[in-house]
Amino acid sequence: MMNHSSCCQHPDITHGMWLDIDAVIAENRNTPGALITVMRKCQNIVGYLPAALLDYIARGLNIPGSKVFGVATFYSYFSLTPKGRNTIKVCMGTACYVKGIKESIDRISAKYSVKEGKTSEDKRFSLEAVRCLGACGLAPVMVVNADIHGSISADKVIDILDKYS
Amino acid sequence: MDKPRTQLMLCGGTGCHSTGMSAFKETLQQALEKENLSREIRIVETGCNGFCAVGPVMLVQPEGIFYQKLRPEDVPELIREHFLKGRPVKRLFYTEPASKESIPDMNSIPFFAHQQFRVMRNKGLIDPEVIDEYIARDGYFGLAKALQDMTPQQIIEEVKVSGLRGRGGAGFPTGLKWDFAHKSPGDVKYVLCNADEGDPGAFMDRSVLEADPHAVLEGMIIAAKAINSHQGYIYCRSEYPLAIKRLEIAIRQAREYGLLGMNILDTGFDFEIDIYQGAGAFVCGEETALMRSIEGRRGMPRPRPPFPARKGLWDKPTILNNVETLANIPQIMLNGGKWYAGVGTETSKGTKVFALSGNVNNIGLVEVPMGTPLRTIIYDIGGGIPERKKFKAVQLGGPSGGCIPESLLDTPVDYEAIAKVGAIMGSGGVIVMNENTCMVDMARFFMDFIQDESCGKCTPCREGTRRLLQILEKICNGNGEPKDLEDLVELSDVIKNSALCGLGQTAPNPVLSTLRYFRDEYVAHIVEKRCPAKRCVSLLRFEVDPDLCKKCGLCFQVCPAHAISWEKKQIAVIDKEKCIQCLSCYAGCRFDAIL
Ligand SMILES: Cc1cc2nc3c(=O)[nH]c(=O)nc-3n(C[C@H](O)[C@H](O)[C@H](O)COP(=O)(O)O)c2cc1C
Ligand code: FES
Numbered sequence: 001m002m003n004h005s006s007c008c009q010h011p012d013i014t015h016g017m018w019l020d021i022d023a024v025i026a027e028n029r030n031t032p033g034a035l036i037t038v039m040r041k042c043q044n045i046v047g048y049l050p051a052a053l054l055d056y057i058a059r060g061l062n063i064p065g066s067k068v069f070g071v072a073t074f075y076s077y078f079s080l081t082p083k084g085r086n087t088i089k090v091c092m093g094t095a096c097y098v099k100g101i102k103e104s105i106d107r108i109s110a111k112y113s114v115k116e117g118k119t120s121e122d123k124r125f126s127l128e129a130v131r132c133l134g135a136c137g138l139a140p141v142m143v144v145n146a147d148i149h150g151s152i153s154a155d156k157v158i159d160i161l162d163k164y165s
Numbered sequence: 166m167d168k169p170r171t172q173l174m175l176c177g178g179t180g181c182h183s184t185g186m187s188a189f190k191e192t193l194q195q196a197l198e199k200e201n202l203s204r205e206i207r208i209v210e211t212g213c214n215g216f217c218a219v220g221p222v223m224l225v226q227p228e229g230i231f232y233q234k235l236r237p238e239d240v241p242e243l244i245r246e247h248f249l250k251g252r253p254v255k256r257l258f259y260t261e262p263a264s265k266e267s268i269p270d271m272n273s274i275p276f277f278a279h280q281q282f283r284v285m286r287n288k289g290l291i292d293p294e295v296i297d298e299y300i301a302r303d304g305y306f307g308l309a310k311a312l313q314d315m316t317p318q319q320i321i322e323e324v325k326v327s328g329l330r331g332r333g334g335a336g337f338p339t340g341l342k343w344d345f346a347h348k349s350p351g352d353v354k355y356v357l358c359n360a361d362e363g364d365p366g367a368f369m370d371r372s373v374l375e376a377d378p379h380a381v382l383e384g385m386i387i388a389a390k391a392i393n394s395h396q397g398y399i400y401c402r403s404e405y406p407l408a409i410k411r412l413e414i415a416i417r418q419a420r421e422y423g424l425l426g427m428n429i430l431d432t433g434f435d436f437e438i439d440i441y442q443g444a445g446a447f448v449c450g451e452e453t454a455l456m457r458s459i460e461g462r463r464g465m466p467r468p469r470p471p472f473p474a475r476k477g478l479w480d481k482p483t484i485l486n487n488v489e490t491l492a493n494i495p496q497i498m499l500n501g502g503k504w505y506a507g508v509g510t511e512t513s514k515g516t517k518v519f520a521l522s523g524n525v526n527n528i529g530l531v532e533v534p535m536g537t538p539l540r541t542i543i544y545d546i547g548g549g550i551p552e553r554k555k556f557k558a559v560q561l562g563g564p565s566g567g568c569i570p571e572s573l574l575d576t577p578v579d580y581e582a583i584a585k586v587g588a589i590m591g592s593g594g595v596i597v598m599n600e601n602t603c604m605v606d607m608a609r610f611f612m613d614f615i616q617d618e619s620c621g622k623c624t625p626c627r628e629g630t631r632r633l634l635q636i637l638e639k640i641c642n643g644n645g646e647p648k649d650l651e652d653l654v655e656l657s658d659v660i661k662n663s664a665l666c667g668l669g670q671t672a673p674n675p676v677l678s679t680l681r682y683f684r685d686e687y688v689a690h691i692v693e694k695r696c697p698a699k700r701c702v703s704l705l706r707f708e709v710d711p712d713l714c715k716k717c718g719l720c721f722q723v724c725p726a727h728a729i730s731w732e733k734k735q736i737a738v739i740d741k742e743k744c745i746q747c748l749s750c751y752a753g754c755r756f757d758a759i760l
Contacts, residue, residue, distance in 0.1 A: 032479075033461035036444055041405070065461075074463040074620075075444035077403060093365030094560060094596050095522040097610055106747055107725065131364035131447065133404055136522035137180040137217030137529060137592075150183040154749055155723065 093132025102124035178213025195590030212376020307498030326502030327516030333487030345474035364563030384491030466666035562591030564672030567678025626669030715760035
């Protein structure tokens with residue numbers, strides 16, 4: 001087992017998180033193709049994947065750092081930057097687009113000063129445009145943290161979001 | 166436990182969840198307990214019923230009474246009248262909008278009456294987390310027959326006779342695919358299930374997985390027997406947590422029942438299934454990219470041949486099938502290929518599940534025989550276009566597909582017929598668009614999606630789709646020139662013919678199909694500098710037409726920027742300094758008076 005206290009220190013990763021990360025790596029070390037699974041679990045632990053953590057995973061799985069970085073940037077699931085306290089996912093699938101989600105997105109951006117793909121300065125919201133959520137019956141759809149909100153519109157969306165601080 | 170006299174099949178699909186099904190369920194459960202009815206009457210949370218438009222919905226079995234739009238407040242009346250006195254509550258039946266007639270029986274509702282359920286035959290009727298309920302509806306009987314009475318050749322022959330073609334997009338004959346993998350030499354082979362469902366507007370695979378996960382497992386085990394594979398993977402997108410949970414439960418239960426694992430049904434055949442979660446890349450739905458992704462690498466496609474049937478996952482012979490394709494297999498084993506081919510057209514057999522959404526009244530899942538005209542799906546089942554708006558186009562096949570205009574709505578759903586009119590069957594997303602949709606903007610929307618999802622490996626797709634997007638943006642911004650139309654066509658042809666994988670080869674389809682049927686809209690943008698659907702902000706004036714304005718003040722009410730001044734019996738005026746161009750007033754105005 002690697003000794004993370006001497007080699008990796010990171011302000012966003014607590015001691016408990018390091019222990020969990022070690023467990024994930026140990027469990028998957030000998031499984032071929034486990035890189036994406038390991039990265040998913042690590043991201044769930046920390047909230048995002050800081051560069052130091054990518055290095056740590058690379059060493060733990062004995063994979064070149066460049067490969068780990070390549071995979072991390074290929075898949076939209078992985079985030080290399082920290083997220084806000086709340087994550088807003090707005091669906092940019094066809095059904096939601098046809099039903100006018102763009103107006104809602106514009107309203108959110110203007111109201112909370114947060115651009116698509118970015119986090120607001122006060123760290124309250126991260127705004128992500130995501131692919132079809134498979135809930136097209138409820139279009140336009142927005143997911144805030146784990147809550148699904150269907151049939152949103154530009155004038156309803158602020159009322160919904162104001163409840164998330 | 167006593168056998169309940171009544172089962173309340175409450176839909177637990179995503180649609181009904183978000184319309185308040187859990188609050189209703191909780192109130193109902195408490196009321197049943199309070200009335201001491203919870204032994205006789207059992208609530209079963211099912212997978213998606215399909216009729217999301219009127220959710221939350223509940224089917225009372227065995228009577229077959231269908232309730233819709235349920236609220237917690239309805240519980241006391243339901244208990245008192247229906248469950249105690251046996252008098253169904255008419256107020257909560259579905260009402261046919263035209264005739265105002267209340268319909269208690271689910272199968273008489275027009276939305277269901279035109280459908281034929283094969284893939285979705287168990288939806289809303291079983292608890293997807295209880296394997297016994299699947300078995301009670303002939304589940305795993307097809308597997309038993311395939312394992313005990315049939316040779317791999319016979320299984321493949323039966324699938325060939327059925328005429329089943331891949332439901333994931335390309336429509337490749339399933340039996341033929343299995344035959345290639347069966348004949349491929351090698352001791353280690355894989356069976357993969359494509360549950361990536363990347364096409365925006367498609368949600369049937371999700372619903373099948375959530376409503377009837379065992380059907381997919383059974384299909385995979387039969388496929389494994391046919392090609393002699395002992396390991397399978399389901400590649401499921403991580404956006405579908407409930408589908409993944411139900412699959413995990415189903416796999417565990419199948420193992421406990423000896424239907425998965427070592428020595429399945431005492432026939433000496435071994436097969437295991439693991440779930441692999443995607444990480445958000447559309448291209449990973451493509452077969453070679455999907456296999457790379459399972460190997461833990463960047464999901465980039467590679468040229469074929471060699472085909473996966475020879476060299477697939479970890480370079481071993483592999484078959485990949487879509488969720489819906491696999492869910493058809495158990496019934497083909499049980500009832501025979503001839504039965505399956507009994508419905509459909511010359512080249513497209515069986516039924517197809519469509520996800521109907523967009524500007525249509527009855528949003529939901531629809532399963533119809535191949536050959537059903539699009540018009541039947543949109544009008545008879547879908548109930549037409551809401552708010553008296555006009556139909557403009559229907560989009561089929563997602564980013565690889567095309568937009569079909571009104572004049573071609575009698576086209577039957579059939580792989581070849583749909584391709585002939587410039588779209589593709591695709592995975593089955595059907596998105597209806599009304600007159601407020603700008604077709605140039607739709608082409609731009611799809612190209613934006615594609616250039617974002619292009620993996621970047623081959624130049625035609627990486628650079629070509631970006632260039633197409635730039636031209637379309639230029640047109641939407643009001644800077645289009647007549648020559649742009651020729652450039653779009655020429656560039657599209659090059660990309661189609663030279664891209665490495667299906668993503669690039671089909672990427673120009675949305676552009677070409679809108680150019681073919683809605684050329685006048687392109688011309689309006691380029692020559693008249695006008696967006697007929699009033700969606701392209703750069704081409705709008707943000708002015709009120711005094712002749713059309715009815716002085717109603719609706720625009721004044723909806724404007725979030727307080728940029729509109731209006732008083733009773735006065736024409737509204739937009740202050741362009743304050744206007745944030747959010748289009749709220751365009752949506753708010755009933756008289757099309759904003760220019
Ligand atoms: C860019 C791209 C994305 C695809 N996405 C999916 C998908 O999300 N689901 C799917 O089943 N097939 C998808 N396919 C089709 C698969 O490559 C493959 O043909 C299919 O899964 C084979 O199964 P079938 O024969 O049962 O249809 C996609 C193809 C391409 C080119
Ligand atoms: S398009 Fe938004 S959920 Fe499908």
